[in-house]
Amino acid sequence: MCINVTTDNSDNRIMRNENEKNILISAADDIRYLLKRGYPKPGALRFVCNHYRLDSEYRNILNRVTVSPDIAQDRMKKRTECCQLTGKKIAVDGYNLLITVDSMLTGHTLWKCDDGFIRDARGAFRGYSITPATYKAVKCVLSLLSKNSPAYVKILLDTQMSRSGELAGYMREQFNHTILNFEVKTSRRVDHDLKKCSEDMIIATSDGVIIDAAAKVVDLAGCISKDIQINPEKIPSKIQICSSKNNDQYE
Template sequence: MQESSATFSLPDLKEKLLKPARDIRSILRWGYPKFATIRFVADHSQLGVEERHILTRVIMPPDKIVSRVRKKIACDSIEDRDLLLDGYNVLLSVDSLLKNEPMWFCDDGYIRDTRYYFSKAHQAEDIEEALDSVLEFLSEASPKSVTFLLDAQISRSGELAGFIRRKLKENGISGKARTSKTTDFDLKTEGGNPENNLVVATSDGIVIDSVLQALDIPACLMEKMGIEPVRLY
């Protein structure tokens, strides 16, 4: 029977995943598909569902690593830039950080949490502290404008958008918040248009693949707080 990673301490979990992670990376260099490779190695190593999810989040094929790293911009380089935030992606990741959840340094250079089981609808009710942390960062970073984009399908997103607009005004940040039924499409389309010259704040790999420049706000906050991510090296 496979053990859940919940039975392991974080150091033990990291130690358990180090060899499978190395094996997966070695196989991926030969051009094999990511998900089949992770499944093959995870089966051989008798890993549980949560452990497989962590490896899926952290490990990337070489071509994705190169292209995504090139798009990542520095935390102090958004002054006078227009910023488009993948609202729930950023806020829930920061929420995980503030709740001391493991934050993983992924092969493509971005920070991701692995609360894969969370319900966005439930988590979204408890992210005011995360929002305050993001707004504090934005106040110091001085972007030209900020737009929070929220999934309309998630309950009370409209209320959250209104709340964010009030908080932006309170903090003297030029910006807005809106909902969309096609959030990922909007992020990729607007962030991938050279004429817009937008920076997109997200750690969603599919979105990053389509935009021109990406900002990793959780990583910026961790750097400021002196928190090191978990690395599978």
């Protein structure tokens, strides 16, 4: 069973403060304007953030949320809905998914990004530690997959992360209580392994680099957020970038 720990988005001070929110919206629009005209994202992000004198928290949010329109449209075309997973094969970017679900369970802000994917902005990957919320996140993932009945699930966990072997063992134990056909593995090259998956595999990740290399993708974290009624924040825009039905980011 997936359990929501808290809905107190304690790190969401920016969207609660009208002045800070307006600064974030203006900066995001400026970055989108530059991306639409072909400017490289690192330079556009640096230029705009320096112009507005934004701190690292703003920069990280804007880096996660803003996506060039061409890339956003390509990613949306690859998306598979969770309700379409029945009988399909899935490869899961383990820590990418678990950290995002951990964030939603522990009250950190989630963001609906320009490509339609749900992401957090904690920047927690390198320093991530397994906590009780991690195990609750596993149960959320298990609940979602059990409900949608994929034919096969392969979960990859980064070996270099602390206690990955222990987490893999816990996940195998939990999945053994289901009828799912699954495999949980640790790997030194998760990104590489996911990019090399066969085209009949649907990749579950919000990592943009992996999404761009995949044939088909699914946003499991987005589906879980809907199931437990956690609404991600959006940075609205007056710029009309794309009209895909999957992207309601632009207003």
